Amino acid sequence: MPKAAPRPCTKVGCGALVHDGSGRCAKHPKPVWNKPVTATKRITGRRLQAMRAALFAAHPLCAACERQGRVALATQRDHITPLAEGGADDADNVQGLCEPCHEVKSKAEAVRGLRRSRFA
Structure with missing residues (x-):
């Protein structure tokens, strides 16, 4: 199966081509979201x-x-x-x-x- 064409990194100002389909180059990984330690605990x-x-x-x-x-x-x-x-x-x-x-x-x-x- 053919691979998709490389695309530019989605980080503003970065023009590096991304070949793995993630959207970001190795220098600009997507930030991982973590719940703040001070977040209020939800009632369930x-x-x-x-x-x-x-x-x-x-x-x-x-x-x-x-x-x-x-x-x-x-x-x-x-x-x-x-x-x-x-x-x-x-x-x-x-x-x-x-x-x-x-x-x-x-x-x-x-x-x-x-x-x-x-x-x-």
Whole structure:
């Protein structure tokens, strides 16, 4: 089977050709992501299920939609301040969101995370 044509390294400013299909030359390996030591530990299991049920029982509507005058059922448990940005995993830092609002908020958080990692 023929090999793919070599491509330039994806590191900005590097013009070295990459033959192995990884996208990066030997001088510029992709950085490995590791969870920060200071990251908040997530709640899981039955405790999380109970917290979700309590949240949706107390606040069944999407918080973001309510702020905009819309009505939508909350289906996602969302951290107001993301855990990656120092938020706590407790009842004071959660809200119920509908799927579309949660997706928009999550994408914005991902962009902020990428910017933090590039400029840190």
